[in-house]
Amino acid sequence: MAEAAKKADEPGAPLMGVAPGPHLAAPRSTRAVMADVLIGLAPVFVAGCWVFRWRAAMQVGICVASCVAFEAIWQRLRGRRQTVGDLSAAVTGAILGLSIPWTAPWYVGVVGSGVAIVIAKMLFGGLGSNIFNPAMAGRAFLQACFAGQMTTYVFKGAAGGGLPPGVADAVTQATPLAGGKFEQIAYGLKELAIGTVNGSVGETSAVACVIGGLYLIVRRAADWRAPTAMLLAAAAVAAVGQWADADAVLTVGHHVLSGALLFGAAYIVTDPATSPISRRGRWIYGAGVGLLVMMIRLFANVPEGVMFAVLVMNMTVPLIDRWTVPRPVGGAANDAK
Amino acid sequence: MTAATADIPGRGSFARGIHPAGRKSLASGAAIEVLPTPKTVLIPLSQHIGAPCEPVAKPKTAVAVGDVVGDVKAFVAAPVHSSVDGLTGAPTVTTLPNARHVAAIPIAAADEQALAGRALFDDLFGGDWPTRGLGAHAPEAVGEAVRNAGVVGMGGATFPTHVKLARNEARPVDTLIVNGCECEPYLTADHRLMLEAAGAIVTGSLLAAHAAGAERIIVAIEDNKPDAVEAMRRASEGTGITVAAVNTQYPMGGERCLVPAVMGRAIPTGGLPLDVGVVVVNVGTASAIAAAVLRGRALTHRVISVTGEGVSRPKNILAPVGASYGDLIAFCGGLKPDAARVVAGGPMMGFALAELDVPVTKGTSGVVVLTDSQLRRADETACIRCGRCVDACPLGLVASRIALAVRARDWDVAKRYHLPACVECGCCNYVCPAQIPLVQLIRTGKAMMPRD
Numbered sequence: 001m002a003e004a005a006k007k008a009d010e011p012g013a014p015l016m017g018v019a020p021g022p023h024l025a026a027p028r029s030t031r032a033v034m035a036d037v038l039i040g041l042a043p044v045f046v047a048g049c050w051v052f053r054w055r056a057a058m059q060v061g062i063c064v065a066s067c068v069a070f071e072a073i074w075q076r077l078r079g080r081r082q083t084v085g086d087l088s089a090a091v092t093g094a095i096l097g098l099s100i101p102w103t104a105p106w107y108v109g110v111v112g113s114g115v116a117i118v119i120a121k122m123l124f125g126g127l128g129s130n131i132f133n134p135a136m137a138g139r140a141f142l143q144a145c146f147a148g149q150m151t152t153y154v155f156k157g158a159a160g161g162g163l164p165p166g167v168a169d170a171v172t173q174a175t176p177l178a179g180g181k182f183e184q185i186a187y188g189l190k191e192l193a194i195g196t197v198n199g200s201v202g203e204t205s206a207v208a209c210v211i212g213g214l215y216l217i218v219r220r221a222a223d224w225r226a227p228t229a230m231l232l233a234a235a236a237v238a239a240v241g242q243w244a245d246a247d248a249v250l251t252v253g254h255h256v257l258s259g260a261l262l263f264g265a266a267y268i269v270t271d272p273a274t275s276p277i278s279r280r281g282r283w284i285y286g287a288g289v290g291l292l293v294m295m296i297r298l299f300a301n302v303p304e305g306v307m308f309a310v311l312v313m314n315m316t317v318p319l320i321d322r323w324t325v326p327r328p329v330g331g332a333a334n335d336a337k
Numbered sequence: 338m339t340a341a342t343a344d345i346p347g348r349g350s351f352a353r354g355i356h357p358a359g360r361k362s363l364a365s366g367a368a369i370e371v372l373p374t375p376k377t378v379l380i381p382l383s384q385h386i387g388a389p390c391e392p393v394a395k396p397k398t399a400v401a402v403g404d405v406v407g408d409v410k411a412f413v414a415a416p417v418h419s420s421v422d423g424l425t426g427a428p429t430v431t432t433l434p435n436a437r438h439v440a441a442i443p444i445a446a447a448d449e450q451a452l453a454g455r456a457l458f459d460d461l462f463g464g465d466w467p468t469r470g471l472g473a474h475a476p477e478a479v480g481e482a483v484r485n486a487g488v489v490g491m492g493g494a495t496f497p498t499h500v501k502l503a504r505n506e507a508r509p510v511d512t513l514i515v516n517g518c519e520c521e522p523y524l525t526a527d528h529r530l531m532l533e534a535a536g537a538i539v540t541g542s543l544l545a546a547h548a549a550g551a552e553r554i555i556v557a558i559e560d561n562k563p564d565a566v567e568a569m570r571r572a573s574e575g576t577g578i579t580v581a582a583v584n585t586q587y588p589m590g591g592e593r594c595l596v597p598a599v600m601g602r603a604i605p606t607g608g609l610p611l612d613v614g615v616v617v618v619n620v621g622t623a624s625a626i627a628a629a630v631l632r633g634r635a636l637t638h639r640v641i642s643v644t645g646e647g648v649s650r651p652k653n654i655l656a657p658v659g660a661s662y663g664d665l666i667a668f669c670g671g672l673k674p675d676a677a678r679v680v681a682g683g684p685m686m687g688f689a690l691a692e693l694d695v696p697v698t699k700g701t702s703g704v705v706v707l708t709d710s711q712l713r714r715a716d717e718t719a720c721i722r723c724g725r726c727v728d729a730c731p732l733g734l735v736a737s738r739i740a741l742a743v744r745a746r747d748w749d750v751a752k753r754y755h756l757p758a759c760v761e762c763g764c765c766n767y768v769c770p771a772q773i774p775l776v777q778l779i780r781t782g783k784a785m786m787p788r789d
Contacts, residue, residue: 014647014676018689020777022763023680023707024357024522028725028770030718086718128719223724272723277735279727321738325754329732330593330606333757 030127034087036221040212041094041267047205052102056201062106063097064090066113074122088127092116095135095267098202099260099307100142104149111145112138132314133274136307143307153200176258177250177297177304203260213266222270225279229286230265230293231256237294261293264306274314281317281324288313345555347601350584351594354731355764357522357587357685359561364644364651365525369533371454371655372668374446378659379431379696380406380417383439385489386496387413392442394419396427402452403635406442415487415497420637420657421446431696434681434688441696444659458655461628461638462534468576471543476504479548479630486629487636487699492516492590492619493682495700498626501616502548508611513551514599515542517558517565517620518583518590521683524703526642527620529653531558531565534624535572541623542578544630549616554578556620557599559585587685588762592617594731606732606758621702636699643669645684647676647706656697663693665704677709685763717772726765726775732758736765740775743782756782 048056071089075082084090096112116138124130143150153175202209216222238255255261260268269275269289276285289309296305383389390407393416394400400419408416419425426443433439452460474482484499504510515538519527531538538556546554556573558566560582570580583589583598592610595617597603602613610617618626621639628634637658644651649670656665662679666672672679680687681697684705697704726736735754742750756779765775 014672014674016676016690017678017712018691019678019712020774020780021680021685021687021689022766022776023678023684023687023689023705023712025767025769025772026355026357028768029715029772030721030770031715033721033723033770083718088721126719128721220725272721275722277722277724277727277738279724282724326727326733326735328606328734328755328758329597330603330608330758333606333752333755 030086030088033221034091036219037091037216037267038087038094040216040219040221041091041098041202043208043211043215044098044202044205044263044267045094047208048098048102048201051204052201056102059100059102059104059109059201060094060097062109063100063113064093066110067093067096067117070114070117071122074118083127086127089117092121092134092138095202096138099135099139099200099263100150101153101200103152104142104146108142108146108149112142114138115141128273130273131317133268133271133310136268136310136314139307140311175304176254200260203263206257206262209262209266213262213270216266216270222266223272223275223279223282225282226269226275226286226289227265229283230269230290231261233287233290234261234294235290237291237298241294241298255294255297260304260306264289264293264310268306268310274317276317276320276324278321278324278326280326281320284320284324285313285317288316344579345581345599347597347599349581349598350586351589351598351731353729353733353764354586354588354594355729355767356585357767359585360522360644361525361528361561363523363646364642364653365528367525367529367652369458369529369640369653369655370668371458372657372660372664374421374450374453374657375660375664377443377445378419378421378423378657379429379441379443379661380419380659381431381433381439381441381696381698382407382417382428383437384417384495384658384698384700385415386494387411387415387500389439390414390417392428392440394425394442396425398425399423400425400444402450402637405635406444413497413500415484415489415499417658418487418635418637419444420659422450423447432691433698434690434695436688441659457638460632461634461655462530462537462624466536466540466627467631468539468543468573471540472547474544474547474630476502476548476550479544479626482630482633483548483626486625486634488622488625488629489636489699490619491621491625491636491639491699491702493686493700493702495698498545498618498622501618502545504548504550505611509614510549510551510611510616511614512553512555512600512616513542513546513549514595514610514615514617515545515554515556515620515623516590516592516595516617517556517562517569518595519562520559520585520587520590521685521687521703522587523644523705524642524683525644526640526653526702528562528565529642530620530624530640531562532568535568537624537627538569538620539572539576539578540631541625541627542618543576545616545618545623545626551616555599556580557583557589557595559583559589561585587764588731588760591731591760591762593760606755639699639701641665641697641701642703643706644703645680645706645708646711647673647679647708648704649673658699659696661694661696662690662704665697666693666706672706673708675708675710676706677712678707680705680707685767686761715772717774720771720773723770725768725770729764729768731762731764732760734759736775736779737769737773739782740773740778743778743785746785748786751782751786756786759783
């Protein structure tokens with residue numbers, strides 16, 4: 001105790017620092033939030049690997065590695081400190097990798113990562129400053145440039161798999177949504193839920209998306225308002241569509257469980273940087289995405305619309321933010337002071 | 338929500354806010370001890386909101402406890418008094434923890450003090466405190482006694498109490514809320530005061546309500562202090578005072594959260610509780626009002642909670658105004674080797690000290706010593722717009738937008754997001770994963786924003 005009784009200015013006394021308050025904080029960091037997103041993506045990753053085998057894991061791995069590499073190279077070229085430690089590049093890579101078909105060649109993943117990180121994220125100012133969801137922007141570029149590779153979905157089933165495209169056993173099937181739209185084939189709802197259907201690596205298993213999404217919401221790595229609004233809006237439009245067109249093969253259940261709707265709800269509309277910051281704004285944003293997804297699915301020439309819906313709504317986020325500034329408790333600040 | 342909240346108009350809680358670990362057990366069991374009289378005290382001439390005092394006592398004058406040493410002719414001001422028997426020195430300047438340089442008068446304490454130790458405690462808090470017949474004191478007389486005693490808000494804001502209690506026909510008051518919430522982590526001074534001086538608090542509340550013209554008195558205590566709720570209920574039996582246990586959430590002790598929680602009325606931004614017919618007074622201030630009106634005692638001593646993992650023996654200390662932080666910490670056995678920051682006030686809204694040779698003032702409610710491991714060290718990243726600050730802000734502001742607008746000197750955006758409404762409680766900072774110094778940026782913005 002003799003040491004403890006020393007005065008502050010005596011030699012050997014504890015060194016005290018000065019900093020502005022508050023002096024306490026909850027133990028969260030940006031890296032922890034991003035790590036939670038990666039953990040939340042794990043169920044989808046596991047489901048994708050189960051259906052599509054090790055090539056799926058490679059696809060995701062290529063995208064993650066490329067995204068991290070592009071960000072590191074960019075920061076080095078710009079002479080800034082490295083930011084890959086906050087894991088946001090890894091998250092972009094994982095989402096991109098999960099949203100493209102496992103048969104796409106390796107350069108597709110690399111090019112998509114480059115567009116996602118360099119153009120959609122770093123050129124806009126880096127983490128938090130980007131307007132467009134980087135993974136979706138990268139995917140849009142890929143859809144335009146590598147249309148063939150991006151729309152070829154090979155389904156091997158859980159029993160086989162691992163064979164590269166072109167081998168005799170490979171069966172090229174349409175995705176459930178394409179089948180419903182262009183060939184009037186309806187898949188079973190159970191298969192859609194579990195994921196034993198065709199699609200990009202991550203979009204097949206609805207159950208996995210729901211599990212991952214709930215994890216994100218519980219850990220507060222994602223806000224529940226945007227996904228809830230998106231699913232409600234999409235279901236509402238699908239219900240209207242089903243009621244209006246009794247011959248359609250795809251029901252509300254099909255629409256909700258197919259394609260990237262749940263994947264988008266769990267991981268893409270919940271991206272905080274590209275969604276509104278106010279709570280009311282997130283409801284509007286989510287509803288807009290849900291509405292647009294269904295409009296594209298029902299009326300456009302493509303079977304799936306999550307990517308374009310998200311990108312269009314991303315553009316409206318600054319306006320939504322401006323319109324939904326929350327009113328403080330006690331009313332607006334008094335200007336006459 | 339306990340049964341007590343059925344007696345109050347509000348829900349007993351407010352939306353959002355945070356729930357930091359209370360850490361009150363470090364000091365909540367420590368009964369109030371009287372600090373041995375220090376060798377010198379330094380009385381700052383500005384310990385309140387309003388005009389600073391000018392020296393009244395000349396240097397080398399013998400003064401006794403309660404003698405006026407500084408005063409000023411302004412309505413929003415309160416005199417300062419000597420807190421020891423001794424000899425004044427020449428005025429000097431000291432820097433308070435909030436970085437204000439204020440003039441101060443040093444007083445060298447005499448070897449023999451008229452009142453010390455337990456006798457001092459009993460004179461301030463002990464003995465009988467009447468709860469009847471207080472209406473005999475005219476409201477103006479109460480206000481004058483309170484002003485002459487230099488009573489200011491002891492929750493930390495230090496607003497001159499006589500101004501708060503002055504009747505105003507344009508803005509009538511119907512409720513007096515006595516604030517025993519003490520929502521800051523670690524602090525236990527008000528808690529111990531309610532346990533050990535409940536009588537003084539009750540009498541002071543009755544006097545304050547009578548002065549302000551309030552018909553109803555509600556004592557609000559966070560429900561993590563059930564023994565204090567019980568003590569206050571017993572002391573206020575038969576007086577008509579309601580003792581309400583409100584939800585424990587930070588910052589319940591702030592009036593902009595307390596008044597909506599207790600009364601269901603929102604204080605207008607930029608306004609006062611007076612605008613909704615309420616006056617809020619801290620429990621320490623209430624006991625000071627009682628001592629001033631009934632015993633003629635000036636505000637010269639207060640209970641300070643010296644706590645934290647970095648101090649050897651946490652205590653609640655009755656200390657003279659003007660004692661140094663070093664005196665308090667020495668009385669608690671000194672700092673531990675891993676002490677890393679000494680905070681004047683609570684850890685959320687308090688100011689870090691650069692040196693310990695600084696006087697405590699009427700508004701110093703606590704000293705919290707934090708250790709190395711408790712201070713956050715992660716690097717600042719860009720705002721990821723996660724919205725945690727929006728979920729935490731009790732006033733419904735978007736802290737990240739305001740702070741980043743201040744950084745960019747974009748005053749239009751800062752005003753659009755209601756920068757002046759922020760009370761700097763620190764909830765946003767507490768939850769931010771990106772380590773952005775939100776409160777510091779907002780404070781800077783308030784100072785730099787052009788007035789138009």
